Amino acid sequence: MKIVALVKYVPDATGDREFAEDFTVDREGSDGLLSELDEYAVEQSLQIAEAGDDVEVVALTVGPDDAYDAIKRALQMGADSGVHVNDERIHGSDVLATSAVLAAAIRRLAPDLVVCGMASTDGSMGVMPAMLAERLGWAGLTQARELSLEGTTVRISRDDDTASLVVEADLPAVVSVTDQSGEARYPSMKGILAAKKKPVDELTLDDLDLDPASVGLGAARSRVTAATERPAKQAGTVVTDEDGSSAAVIADFLTAGKHL
Amino acid sequence: MSTVLVVLDHLDGAVTKPSLETLTAARQYGAPVAVALGAGAEGAAAAAGEYGAARLVTVTDAELDQSLVAPRVDAVAQIAAEVDAALVLLPAGITAAEVAGRLAVRLDAALITDAVAIGGSLGAVTTSQSVFAGNWTTESEVTGTAVVTLKANSVPAEPDPVTAEVTAATISYAGGSALARITASEAKRETGRPDLGGARIVVSGGRGTDGNFAEVEALADALGAAVGASRAAVDAGWYPHAYQVGQTGKTVSPQLYVAAGISGAIQHRAGMQTSKEVLVVNTDPEAPIFALADLGVVGDLHTVLPAVTEQVKQINR
Numbered sequence A: 001m002k003i004v005a006l007v008k009y010v011p012d013a014t015g016d017r018e019f020a021e022d023f024t025v026d027r028e029g030s031d032g033l034l035s036e037l038d039e040y041a042v043e044q045s046l047q048i049a050e051a052g053d054d055v056e057v058v059a060l061t062v063g064p065d066d067a068y069d070a071i072k073r074a075l076q077m078g079a080d081s082g083v084h085v086n087d088e089r090i091h092g093s094d095v096l097a098t099s100a101v102l103a104a105a106i107r108r109l110a111p112d113l114v115v116c117g118m119a120s121t122d123g124s125m126g127v128m129p130a131m132l133a134e135r136l137g138w139a140g141l142t143q144a145r146e147l148s149l150e151g152t153t154v155r156i157s158r159d160d161d162t163a164s165l166v167v168e169a170d171l172p173a174v175v176s177v178t179d180q181s182g183e184a185r186y187p188s189m190k191g192i193l194a195a196k197k198k199p200v201d202e203l204t205l206d207d208l209d210l211d212p213a214s215v216g217l218g219a220a221r222s223r224v225t226a227a228t229e230r231p232a233k234q235a236g237t238v239v240t241d242e243d244g245s246s247a248a249v250i251a252d253f254l255t256a257g258k259h260l
Numbered sequence B: 001m002s003t004v005l006v007v008l009d010h011l012d013g014a015v016t017k018p019s020l021e022t023l024t025a026a027r028q029y030g031a032p033v034a035v036a037l038g039a040g041a042e043g044a045a046a047a048a049g050e051y052g053a054a055r056l057v058t059v060t061d062a063e064l065d066q067s068l069v070a071p072r073v074d075a076v077a078q079i080a081a082e083v084d085a086a087l088v089l090l091p092a093g094i095t096a097a098e099v100a101g102r103l104a105v106r107l108d109a110a111l112i113t114d115a116v117a118i119g120g121s122l123g124a125v126t127t128s129q130s131v132f133a134g135n136w137t138t139e140s141e142v143t144g145t146a147v148v149t150l151k152a153n154s155v156p157a158e159p160d161p162v163t164a165e166v167t168a169a170t171i172s173y174a175g176g177s178a179l180a181r182i183t184a185s186e187a188k189r190e191t192g193r194p195d196l197g198g199a200r201i202v203v204s205g206g207r208g209t210d211g212n213f214a215e216v217e218a219l220a221d222a223l224g225a226a227v228g229a230s231r232a233a234v235d236a237g238w239y240p241h242a243y244q245v246g247q248t249g250k251t252v253s254p255q256l257y258v259a260a261g262i263s264g265a266i267q268h269r270a271g272m273q274t275s276k277e278v279l280v281v282n283t284d285p286e287a288p289i290f291a292l293a294d295l296g297v298v299g300d301l302h303t304v305l306p307a308v309t310e311q312v313k314q315i316n317r
Helices: A036-051 A065-077 A095-109 A128-136 A189-195 A247-256 B017-029 B041-050 B070-083 B094-107 B214-223 B231-235 B288-292 B301-316
Strands: A002-006 A009-011 A032-034 A056-062 A081-085 A113-117 A139-144 A146-150 A153-159 A163-170 A173-177 A200-203 A222-229 A237-240 B003-008 B033-037 B055-059 B085-091 B110-121 B124-131 B136-142 B146-150 B165-168 B181-187 B201-205 B226-229 B256-260 B277-282 B295-298
Touching: A002 A036, A002 A095, A009 A065, A032 A036, A032 A065, A036 A056, A036 A065, A036 A113, A036 A146, A036 A173, A056 A065, A056 A095, A065 A081, A065 A189, A065 A200, A081 A095, A095 A128, A095 B094, A095 B110, A113 A128, A128 A139, A128 A173, A128 B094, A139 A153, A139 A163, A139 B094, A153 A173, A222 B110, A247 B277, A247 B295, A247 B301, B003 B017, B003 B041, B003 B070, B017 B041, B017 B085, B017 B110, B017 B146, B033 B041, B033 B070, B041 B055, B041 B165, B055 B070, B070 B085, B070 B094, B085 B094, B094 B110, B094 B146, B110 B136, B124 B146, B201 B214, B214 B226, B214 B256, B214 B301, B226 B231, B256 B301, B277 B288, B277 B301
Parallel strands: A002 A056, A002 A113, A056 A081, A081 A200, A113 A173, A139 A173, A237 B295, B003 B033, B003 B085, B033 B055, B055 B165, B085 B146, B110 B146, B201 B226, B201 B256, B256 B277, B277 B295
Antiparallel strands: A009 A032, A146 A153, A153 A163, A163 B181, A222 B136, B110 B124, B124 B136
């Protein structure tokens, strides 16, 4: 059995995140790392592998040279191998083109299960797992709080706004897991050393039989025309409370803002 | 290509406020066609008409509730084709994003999620989004058909009454082994409070509540507000995950956000930074959340919130 865990290299959210001159996310000028939410996807993949016999976990990413770091982290955590789709012509792709590239790479790998994080920590759209399920024609089991596998049936629990659901599907399937699915492990020293010997395949659009005209900034159906940094918020009023003394100040604030 | 299609969220025909905002925004492109999916859909007719939808298309098939997302996409895609939609607008949300993503693939359309403003014209829609935890605003331009989700509280809902002609659509579902079958569903307890995503006011509690949300809930009820929680409070098991505000929970953009006992980690700010006004109550004057405060109170929420709740009740009396 083969599991593909999707991993994305993102700018560190605790640092300054910027846009490049073409209004794409600046991935060169900022420190990057494996998207925290994808660590949960790697963790769940590894747990399935550890519970089963002969389960292989492949970490897959699309991105520039630096994106290798996302795969490296997954390998250090315990994934068996990596696939890095790295092709300059992909730069500036919108989410539709990116999903087409990922879907082509997944088809080539032919896994039984694809595990994703619930969203990236940069674009944060949370749409990729659903779009991949759509493109592959596989079941999409999204926003899983729990994930389990029994034979060729995958089962998740998820919380919607109005109900808690249990959802099942036959493999192959695409699953996304939330940060509630279980803490992700830190790489051990052994894992870090072992990762250096694990194979990572680099693929281009040609390997995936994709038309370069269908990806990149030129093919994007939506393009960003401006990016402006939000002005720092004007410092508000700060008062110190003594035994509820601030209540009147707060009531005035609520009245002035027409919140009452 | 001249129609804008709006997918309404409703519960048994009761249309949500963000849906009415979305209908209002859609009217700039001409009379919208509204879609309501699921049990009680025809009950959405009055609200759809009041907010300017000339037509409401309903689908109430059992298939919609038997599997995740895909049957809804079947329905919306077929209706979009039937009315020749150039723009499909949905009130933003986790399921809405998934429906929108699949729809964009199926319609070969542009996809924009969590827009805070929308303009331009059909075939050349423009949007604004708030990104990187609300620290940046981007403007986007779309070519051709577009699928857009609109964040709650971005556009005020304004009525423009017409009579909505109601038609029930017949949908052909893909079915098959690619379905994610819902095998169990347990309804959540009704709180009687407004929905977190669309609420005008949100009162959130964090680590500073020490696990006691009674004071947070009391202030929320006095203000007619929704209750939220930080990830720290949810991880501690003090409040359900469905109420988490932040990167891995809900993104809210209310008129007023009250952060009580919340330090303001980047993951939390990502979910509330676009709130119009922010009131902070925290014992630690160094907490990063104070940087977002219009009014910041250095004090213990267990003292401050009950005192404010009392004042609010007196003013409202």
